[in-house]
Amino acid sequence: MPELPEVETVVRSIRPHITGKTILDADLRWARTLAQPSPKKFKEQVKGQKIKNVTRRAKYIDIHLTDFHLYIHLRMSGDVQIRDMGAQKEKHDRLILTLSQKKLLAFNDTRKFGRVWLTNDPQSVLGKLGPEPLEKEFTAEWLYNALQKKKRQLKPLLLDQTFLAGLGNIYTDEALHLAKLHPAAASDSVNRKQAQALKEAIVKILSEGIKRNGASIDWVYRGGEYQNHFRVYGRDGEACMVCGTIIEKFYVGQRGTHVCPKCQR
DNA sequence: AGGGAAACCCGAACGC
DNA sequence: TGCGTTCGGGTTTCCC
Numbered sequence: 001m002p003e004l005p006e007v008e009t010v011v012r013s014i015r016p017h018i019t020g021k022t023i024l025d026a027d028l029r030w031a032r033t034l035a036q037p038s039p040k041k042f043k044e045q046v047k048g049q050k051i052k053n054v055t056r057r058a059k060y061i062d063i064h065l066t067d068f069h070l071y072i073h074l075r076m077s078g079d080v081q082i083r084d085m086g087a088q089k090e091k092h093d094r095l096i097l098t099l100s101q102k103k104l105l106a107f108n109d110t111r112k113f114g115r116v117w118l119t120n121d122p123q124s125v126l127g128k129l130g131p132e133p134l135e136k137e138f139t140a141e142w143l144y145n146a147l148q149k150k151k152r153q154l155k156p157l158l159l160d161q162t163f164l165a166g167l168g169n170i171y172t173d174e175a176l177h178l179a180k181l182h183p184a185a186a187s188d189s190v191n192r193k194q195a196q197a198l199k200e201a202i203v204k205i206l207s208e209g210i211k212r213n214g215a216s217i218d219w220v221y222r223g224g225e226y227q228n229h230f231r232v233y234g235r236d237g238e239a240c241m242v243c244g245t246i247i248e249k250f251y252v253g254q255r256g257t258h259v260c261p262k263c264q265r
Numbered sequence: 266a267g268g269g270a271a272a273c274c275c276g277a278a279c280g281c
Numbered sequence: 282t283g284c285g286t287t288c289g290g291g292t293t294t295c296c297c
Protein backbone atom coordinates (compact mmCIF):
# COMPACT_ATOMS: atom_id res chain seq x y z
CA MET A 1 0.00 0.00 0.00
CA PRO A 2 1.66 3.13 -1.20
CA GLU A 3 2.75 5.41 1.58
CA LEU A 4 5.25 8.22 1.18
CA PRO A 5 8.34 6.05 0.58
CA GLU A 6 6.47 4.02 -2.04
CA VAL A 7 5.32 7.18 -3.80
CA GLU A 8 8.88 8.49 -3.75
CA THR A 9 10.03 5.18 -5.25
CA VAL A 10 7.50 5.49 -8.06
CA VAL A 11 8.49 9.08 -8.78
CA ARG A 12 12.18 8.25 -8.97
CA SER A 13 11.57 5.28 -11.21
CA ILE A 14 9.35 7.03 -13.76
CA ARG A 15 10.96 10.48 -13.85
CA PRO A 16 13.88 9.68 -16.17
CA HIS A 17 11.63 7.80 -18.58
CA ILE A 18 8.85 10.33 -19.14
CA THR A 19 10.48 13.72 -18.69
CA GLY A 20 10.63 15.50 -22.03
CA LYS A 21 7.96 13.35 -23.68
CA THR A 22 4.67 14.67 -25.01
CA ILE A 23 1.22 13.34 -24.13
CA LEU A 24 -0.48 12.35 -27.38
CA ASP A 25 -3.68 10.79 -26.08
CA ALA A 26 -5.55 9.80 -22.93
CA ASP A 27 -7.62 6.67 -22.37
CA LEU A 28 -9.70 7.03 -19.25
CA ARG A 29 -10.92 3.59 -18.30
CA TRP A 30 -12.91 4.38 -15.19
CA ALA A 31 -14.47 7.82 -14.95
CA ARG A 32 -14.37 8.05 -11.16
CA THR A 33 -10.59 7.87 -11.26
CA LEU A 34 -10.74 11.47 -12.33
CA ALA A 35 -11.34 13.87 -9.48
CA GLN A 36 -11.02 16.93 -11.66
CA PRO A 37 -12.04 18.10 -14.32
CA SER A 38 -14.64 16.29 -16.47
CA PRO A 39 -13.35 13.41 -18.62
CA LYS A 40 -14.02 15.30 -21.84
CA LYS A 41 -12.21 18.41 -20.70
CA PHE A 42 -9.38 16.31 -19.27
CA LYS A 43 -8.73 14.68 -22.62
CA GLU A 44 -8.84 17.99 -24.44
CA GLN A 45 -6.51 19.71 -22.06
CA VAL A 46 -3.95 16.96 -21.60
CA LYS A 47 -3.36 16.32 -25.29
CA GLY A 48 -0.21 17.92 -26.63
CA GLN A 49 1.13 18.76 -23.18
CA LYS A 50 4.81 18.18 -22.67
CA ILE A 51 6.08 16.55 -19.47
CA LYS A 52 8.58 18.90 -17.91
CA ASN A 53 9.32 17.10 -14.64
CA VAL A 54 7.93 14.66 -12.09
CA THR A 55 8.04 15.40 -8.36
CA ARG A 56 6.19 14.52 -5.18
CA ARG A 57 4.30 16.46 -2.54
CA ALA A 58 3.24 14.30 0.41
CA LYS A 59 1.69 11.24 -1.26
CA TYR A 60 0.72 13.10 -4.42
CA ILE A 61 2.69 12.44 -7.60
CA ASP A 62 3.08 15.77 -9.39
CA ILE A 63 3.61 15.55 -13.15
CA HIS A 64 4.55 19.03 -14.35
CA LEU A 65 3.09 19.76 -17.80
CA THR A 66 3.45 22.75 -20.10
CA ASP A 67 0.26 24.42 -18.83
CA PHE A 68 -0.96 22.17 -16.01
CA HIS A 69 -0.07 19.88 -13.16
CA LEU A 70 -1.24 16.30 -13.41
CA TYR A 71 -1.58 14.97 -9.86
CA ILE A 72 -1.95 11.28 -9.11
CA HIS A 73 -2.79 9.91 -5.67
CA LEU A 74 -2.26 6.15 -5.43
CA ARG A 75 -4.32 5.71 -2.26
CA MET A 76 -4.43 2.03 -1.33
CA SER A 77 -3.55 -0.01 -4.34
CA GLY A 78 -2.50 2.32 -7.13
CA ASP A 79 0.64 2.08 -9.21
CA VAL A 80 2.08 4.00 -12.13
CA GLN A 81 3.90 2.06 -14.81
CA ILE A 82 5.73 2.79 -18.02
CA ARG A 83 5.08 0.41 -20.86
CA ASP A 84 5.97 0.13 -24.50
CA MET A 85 3.34 1.08 -27.04
CA GLY A 86 1.31 -1.97 -27.93
CA ALA A 87 1.72 -3.56 -24.52
CA GLN A 88 -1.30 -5.52 -23.37
CA LYS A 89 -3.85 -3.59 -21.35
CA GLU A 90 -4.02 -4.82 -17.79
CA LYS A 91 -7.09 -5.66 -15.80
CA HIS A 92 -7.06 -2.75 -13.40
CA ASP A 93 -5.79 0.01 -15.67
CA ARG A 94 -7.70 3.22 -14.91
CA LEU A 95 -5.88 5.72 -17.09
CA ILE A 96 -3.47 5.20 -19.96
CA LEU A 97 -1.56 8.11 -21.48
CA THR A 98 0.01 7.61 -24.87
CA LEU A 99 3.36 9.37 -24.95
CA SER A 100 5.73 10.31 -27.72
CA GLN A 101 8.54 7.88 -28.54
CA LYS A 102 6.17 4.91 -28.37
CA LYS A 103 5.72 4.79 -24.61
CA LEU A 104 2.64 4.50 -22.41
CA LEU A 105 2.11 5.77 -18.90
CA ALA A 106 -0.44 3.56 -17.12
CA PHE A 107 -2.19 4.28 -13.85
CA ASN A 108 -3.27 0.89 -12.56
CA ASP A 109 -5.38 0.63 -9.43
CA THR A 110 -7.05 -2.57 -8.27
CA ARG A 111 -9.30 -1.06 -5.65
CA LYS A 112 -10.28 2.08 -7.53
CA PHE A 113 -9.46 4.37 -4.61
CA GLY A 114 -6.76 6.32 -6.45
CA ARG A 115 -7.56 9.69 -7.96
CA VAL A 116 -6.20 11.97 -10.69
CA TRP A 117 -6.42 15.76 -11.00
CA LEU A 118 -5.51 18.02 -13.91
CA THR A 119 -5.26 21.65 -12.90
CA ASN A 120 -3.30 24.84 -13.31
CA ASP A 121 -3.94 25.72 -9.68
CA PRO A 122 -1.77 23.52 -7.40
CA GLN A 123 -3.39 25.02 -4.32
CA SER A 124 -6.74 23.53 -5.29
CA VAL A 125 -5.26 20.07 -4.76
CA LEU A 126 -2.42 20.58 -2.28
CA GLY A 127 -3.64 23.64 -0.44
CA LYS A 128 -4.60 22.04 2.84
CA LEU A 129 -1.54 19.84 3.32
CA GLY A 130 0.68 20.23 6.36
CA PRO A 131 4.47 20.44 6.21
CA GLU A 132 6.61 17.89 4.42
CA PRO A 133 8.35 15.63 6.97
CA LEU A 134 11.53 15.31 4.95
CA GLU A 135 11.99 19.04 4.41
CA LYS A 136 13.82 21.54 6.59
CA GLU A 137 10.55 23.14 7.71
CA PHE A 138 9.84 20.01 9.79
CA THR A 139 11.77 20.71 12.99
CA ALA A 140 11.47 19.44 16.54
CA GLU A 141 10.51 22.93 17.66
CA TRP A 142 7.71 23.17 15.14
CA LEU A 143 6.47 19.70 16.07
CA TYR A 144 6.51 20.43 19.79
CA ASN A 145 4.52 23.63 19.36
CA ALA A 146 2.09 22.06 16.92
CA LEU A 147 1.44 19.12 19.27
CA GLN A 148 0.80 21.51 22.16
CA LYS A 149 -1.82 23.39 20.20
CA LYS A 150 -3.88 20.26 19.68
CA LYS A 151 -5.57 17.98 22.14
CA ARG A 152 -5.74 14.84 20.10
CA GLN A 153 -4.47 11.31 20.26
CA LEU A 154 -0.99 11.16 18.82
CA LYS A 155 -1.55 8.65 16.06
CA PRO A 156 -4.71 10.07 14.47
CA LEU A 157 -3.05 13.48 14.56
CA LEU A 158 0.09 12.23 12.82
CA LEU A 159 -2.09 10.56 10.19
CA ASP A 160 -3.93 13.82 9.58
CA GLN A 161 -2.43 15.14 6.33
CA THR A 162 -3.35 18.70 7.17
CA PHE A 163 -1.22 18.42 10.30
CA LEU A 164 1.79 16.69 8.78
CA ALA A 165 1.71 15.52 5.18
CA GLY A 166 3.01 12.09 4.35
CA LEU A 167 2.68 9.62 7.19
CA GLY A 168 0.49 6.55 6.68
CA ASN A 169 -0.58 3.79 9.03
CA ILE A 170 2.51 1.59 8.80
CA TYR A 171 5.15 4.26 9.13
CA THR A 172 3.27 5.96 11.96
CA ASP A 173 3.28 2.76 14.02
CA GLU A 174 6.96 2.34 13.27
CA ALA A 175 7.88 5.91 14.16
CA LEU A 176 5.91 5.87 17.42
CA HIS A 177 7.64 2.67 18.50
CA LEU A 178 11.06 4.07 17.66
CA ALA A 179 10.23 7.22 19.62
CA LYS A 180 8.82 5.17 22.52
CA LEU A 181 5.51 7.00 22.47
CA HIS A 182 2.02 5.56 22.86
CA PRO A 183 -0.30 6.10 19.89
CA ALA A 184 -3.24 7.05 22.07
CA ALA A 185 -1.29 9.54 24.21
CA ALA A 186 -2.65 13.09 24.17
CA SER A 187 -0.64 15.25 21.78
CA ASP A 188 -0.30 18.04 24.34
CA SER A 189 1.18 15.65 26.89
CA VAL A 190 4.35 15.26 24.81
CA ASN A 191 7.33 17.15 26.22
CA ARG A 192 10.15 18.81 24.29
CA LYS A 193 12.47 15.87 24.55
CA GLN A 194 9.80 13.46 23.33
CA ALA A 195 8.91 15.76 20.45
CA GLN A 196 12.57 15.79 19.47
CA ALA A 197 12.66 11.98 19.56
CA LEU A 198 9.44 11.76 17.54
CA LYS A 199 10.74 14.15 14.91
CA GLU A 200 13.93 12.16 14.54
CA ALA A 201 12.03 8.86 14.45
CA ILE A 202 9.70 10.05 11.69
CA VAL A 203 12.59 11.23 9.53
CA LYS A 204 14.54 8.07 10.15
CA ILE A 205 11.65 5.69 9.45
CA LEU A 206 10.65 7.47 6.24
CA SER A 207 14.24 7.71 5.01
CA GLU A 208 14.78 4.06 5.75
CA GLY A 209 11.63 3.18 3.80
CA ILE A 210 12.81 5.18 0.82
CA LYS A 211 16.24 3.58 0.99
CA ARG A 212 14.63 0.16 0.84
CA ASN A 213 12.22 1.12 -1.95
CA GLY A 214 9.14 0.96 0.18
CA ALA A 215 7.31 -1.70 2.09
CA SER A 216 5.05 -3.28 -0.54
CA ILE A 217 2.59 -5.35 1.43
CA ASP A 218 0.06 -6.07 -1.30
CA TRP A 219 1.94 -3.76 -3.61
CA VAL A 220 4.46 -6.10 -5.09
CA TYR A 221 5.40 -4.46 -8.35
CA ARG A 222 8.37 -2.45 -7.11
CA GLY A 223 9.73 -5.19 -4.92
CA GLY A 224 10.27 -2.98 -1.87
CA GLU A 225 11.74 -4.91 1.02
CA TYR A 226 11.14 -2.58 3.93
CA GLN A 227 8.48 -4.99 5.14
CA ASN A 228 11.25 -7.30 6.28
CA HIS A 229 12.37 -4.63 8.71
CA PHE A 230 9.18 -3.72 10.55
CA ARG A 231 9.59 -3.06 14.24
CA VAL A 232 5.92 -3.49 15.20
CA TYR A 233 3.66 -3.35 12.14
CA GLY A 234 2.02 -6.73 11.56
CA ARG A 235 4.10 -8.28 14.33
CA ASP A 236 1.40 -8.64 16.97
CA GLY A 237 2.03 -11.79 19.01
CA GLU A 238 5.76 -11.60 18.28
CA ALA A 239 8.56 -10.30 20.48
CA CYS A 240 9.57 -6.63 20.57
CA MET A 241 13.04 -6.31 19.04
CA VAL A 242 14.03 -3.92 21.81
CA CYS A 243 12.80 -5.57 25.01
CA GLY A 244 11.27 -8.92 24.05
CA THR A 245 7.76 -8.07 25.25
CA ILE A 246 4.94 -9.42 23.07
CA ILE A 247 3.67 -6.83 20.56
CA GLU A 248 -0.03 -6.02 20.90
CA LYS A 249 -2.55 -4.90 18.32
CA PHE A 250 -5.63 -2.78 18.94
CA TYR A 251 -7.54 0.03 17.26
CA VAL A 252 -6.91 3.74 17.58
CA GLY A 253 -9.20 5.96 15.53
CA GLN A 254 -10.42 2.99 13.48
CA ARG A 255 -6.89 2.07 12.43
CA GLY A 256 -5.11 -1.15 13.27
CA THR A 257 -2.31 -0.15 15.63
CA HIS A 258 0.73 -2.10 16.79
CA VAL A 259 2.47 -1.35 20.03
CA CYS A 260 5.07 -2.69 22.43
CA PRO A 261 3.27 -2.27 25.76
CA LYS A 262 6.55 -1.94 27.61
CA CYS A 263 8.48 0.43 25.32
CA GLN A 264 5.53 2.69 24.58
CA ARG A 265 3.73 4.23 27.52
C1' DA B 266 -12.84 20.90 18.10
C1' DG B 267 -12.46 16.16 18.29
C1' DG B 268 -14.10 11.55 17.81
C1' DG B 269 -16.74 7.90 15.70
C1' DA B 270 -18.77 5.84 11.75
C1' DA B 271 -19.59 5.18 7.06
C1' DA B 272 -18.39 5.36 2.36
C1' DC B 273 -15.45 4.28 -1.48
C1' DC B 274 -13.30 -0.80 -3.51
C1' DC B 275 -11.20 -5.37 -4.22
C1' DG B 276 -8.84 -9.55 -3.28
C1' DA B 277 -6.62 -12.21 0.19
C1' DA B 278 -7.37 -14.63 4.21
C1' DC B 279 -10.28 -16.91 7.16
C1' DG B 280 -14.16 -19.96 8.98
C1' DC B 281 -16.97 -23.68 8.20
C1' DT C 282 -13.22 -28.09 -2.41
C1' DG C 283 -16.25 -24.45 -2.25
C1' DC C 284 -18.73 -20.80 -0.42
C1' DG C 285 -19.79 -16.89 2.53
C1' DT C 286 -17.67 -13.49 5.64
C1' DT C 287 -14.19 -10.41 7.35
C1' DC C 288 -10.48 -7.40 6.94
C1' DG C 289 -7.49 -3.55 5.62
C1' DG C 290 -5.63 0.59 3.68
C1' DG C 291 -5.98 6.54 2.61
C1' DT C 292 -9.02 9.99 2.60
C1' DT C 293 -13.34 12.53 2.74
C1' DT C 294 -17.68 13.46 4.58
C1' DC C 295 -21.19 13.49 7.76
C1' DC C 296 -22.99 13.30 12.39
C1' DC C 297 -22.83 13.81 17.52
